[in-house]
Amino acid sequence: MVRLRLSELIVNRTVAGVRAAESNYVFLSPPEQLKTRLLGRRFLEILRHGKYLLLALDDHSRLLVHLGMTGQLFTSSALSPRLHNARSQPKPNANGAFTPDQHTHLTLSFTDNRAQLHYRDCRKFGKLLWLPQGASDPRLERLGVDALAVTATTLYKALSSRSVPVKSCLLDQSVLAGVGNIYADEALFQARVAPLRPARSVNYEQAKILTQAIRRVLKKAILRGGSTIDDYVHPDGSEGQFQNSFSVYGREGKACPRCRTPIQRVVIGQRSSHFCPKCQC
DNA sequence: ATCGTTGCCTGAGGGC
DNA sequence: TGCCCTCAGGCAACGA
Numbered sequence A: 001m002v003r004l005r006l007s008e009l010i011v012n013r014t015v016a017g018v019r020a021a022e023s024n025y026v027f028l029s030p031p032e033q034l035k036t037r038l039l040g041r042r043f044l045e046i047l048r049h050g051k052y053l054l055l056a057l058d059d060h061s062r063l064l065v066h067l068g069m070t071g072q073l074f075t076s077s078a079l080s081p082r083l084h085n086a087r088s089q090p091k092p093n094a095n096g097a098f099t100p101d102q103h104t105h106l107t108l109s110f111t112d113n114r115a116q117l118h119y120r121d122c123r124k125f126g127k128l129l130w131l132p133q134g135a136s137d138p139r140l141e142r143l144g145v146d147a148l149a150v151t152a153t154t155l156y157k158a159l160s161s162r163s164v165p166v167k168s169c170l171l172d173q174s175v176l177a178g179v180g181n182i183y184a185d186e187a188l189f190q191a192r193v194a195p196l197r198p199a200r201s202v203n204y205e206q207a208k209i210l211t212q213a214i215r216r217v218l219k220k221a222i223l224r225g226g227s228t229i230d231d232y233v234h235p236d237g238s239e240g241q242f243q244n245s246f247s248v249y250g251r252e253g254k255a256c257p258r259c260r261t262p263i264q265r266v267v268i269g270q271r272s273s274h275f276c277p278k279c280q281c
Numbered sequence B: 001a002t003c004g005t006t007g008c009c010t011g012a013g014g015g016c
Numbered sequence C: 001t002g003c004c005c006t007c008a009g010g011c012a013a014c015g016a
Helices: A002-010 A031-038 A152-160 A166-171 A181-191 A204-223
Strands: A015-020 A043-049 A052-057 A062-066 A071-075 A104-110 A117-121 A127-131 A264-268 A271-275
Touching (some): A152 A204, A181 A271
Antiparallel strands (some): A015 A104, A052 A062, A062 A127
């Protein structure tokens, strides 16, 4: 969804100015290099693999972007309380528009003088990396097949060799790229598979159902514009709506939408996991 | 090859 | 009021 909306906002625009923060945890490329390499470049298209965005430039270099948990990519015309009142409270300027604060790591302005693009991440879990023409990165090379393209056979093979909980496998980006904590819980619920089950105990038929559930959950989430909990916003400042459709995630103690049994929460691999103890086995 | 743990990072919220 | 603690989680790196 970010890819789609961002495409509308920056494809075919040419960078006229780059403001980068001091070197910090989000900069895998030195800020000075980003300034030099992005200036004067035009965006051709935006691609996505798993949770990574690839912004293709007209010199065939690419800007790799990961939003982490709290990363925000949006334009200066975006108006959202998520930008003005959420974490760290950046203040709107006199026009009510966003002005870069201490968490805004990169700002691009364009030759058409229309809205700027900001990259903001208060927890610095996101990443920015400039890739020369033809270059890749281990982060990309390691990724498994994109979750929206996964087949039952691929998922079954990946699960069958592992003893860890199936939930941990779904979160492993080298197995399946693009599934995060929320969507893993929701997909396991849809497929009626308990998150703690050893991955290798999932048979082919169940892997097939799980594959379909993953695709369905992700597609529905994209359709609803993603999940806004604390920080997530679209490039235009609007918010996702999928958080209103959660069946299990964040619903500990509340009724399972299928059988009314209270949803349970357990910690798996340091991640909170939510499931229905009756429906999922 | 697989597995479990730790560190990175900031803000919110709870307890005292 | 203020201080300390825990929690949120995507991912790399490490040792076993």
